[in-house]
Amino acid sequence: MTKLQTIVKVGISDMNIVQTPDVIRTSGLGSCVGVVIYDARNGIGGLAHIMLPDSSLAKQKNIHVAKYADTAVAALVEKLILAGARKYKLQAKLAGGAQMFQLSSGSDIMRIGPRNVDAVTEKLHELRIPIIASDVGGNCGRTIEFDPETGKLLIRTVNQGESYI
């Protein structure tokens, strides 16, 4: 009997992992970055919905790891390996990091999208995880859904329809 497919939803500054046949989704990414890290051979994939580039920005005592690029990527990799993924098989896909906010105020949130993308890219590079595909930047929101069985990432926007990377 085949297991029914469940869609696991990841909220803002949250992360989770799935195994085939389940898929994982996060909705309404703006300047946030959705990073998918997966082991295609073993059918395991994880997704983090990251808000900010670096945990050194935190002004809280307890850091919410999935909120920041550096801590989220590391924690997601750890979670995947615990679930049976092979470190050397891991690959990544990215989406989001749009520049939603155009107002000029000298505020840091102006460039937060590109900074999030840079931070995730750098952390993945440090962990030697190759980025297979990405759809980042621009100025529109994205919903993404990853299927570890095919390794494909579905990207949906309000004005440009759907595509796969």
Next chain:
Amino acid sequence: MEPNKLSEWQKEILQEVGNIGAGNAATSLSVLLNERIDMQIPSVQVVPFEDVVDLVGGPEQPMVAILFQIQGDTAGMVYFLLTREEANYLIHKLFPDAEGEVDFQTVPNDMLLSVLQEAGNIIVGSYLTALSDFINIHIHPSVPQVLMDMAGAILSIGLMELSPYTDDAIIIDTKMNDVGEANKMSGQILLLPTPDSFKKIFQALGVSDHD
């Protein structure tokens, strides 16, 4: 201050603050449309980031937002939120000669955009002016930006600034709608102040941080 440490008493004060702003904004909208506008008592909610989008129908809900940064003595973001239909109703009611309609597929023409920006200016401007007078601090809105996109992408902009401090947002939510025959217009104003600004609000009103 941590949003989840907000006392009931402090919540009531924020609700009153919201009430005063909303009353003024509803009056402005009513004058603009020449219709009677009803306003619900604003709600003050402390919500985890991921639940903020549920206040407007979920992260993927397409919406028309006119957003402003709060400038002056405190910081934060104010949203005036509309559905596509409401935005078009507002535009054509204010400016019957405007050509075309806004939708999520095409970039709206400058005329449609400026009508929306101007309506936002008037409504949010009167909202913030009322707050400013009541609290006796100096705040004013930035120039407006119109966004037509998914709720998650739009609301996360306001959460970014709070994000280093907290995992919960304090949101003052106001809903307005017209009454009578038309019944085509409703709008929602969301105020997302930074944690720092609550201190200033409570101080200015002479309310202790620790009640």
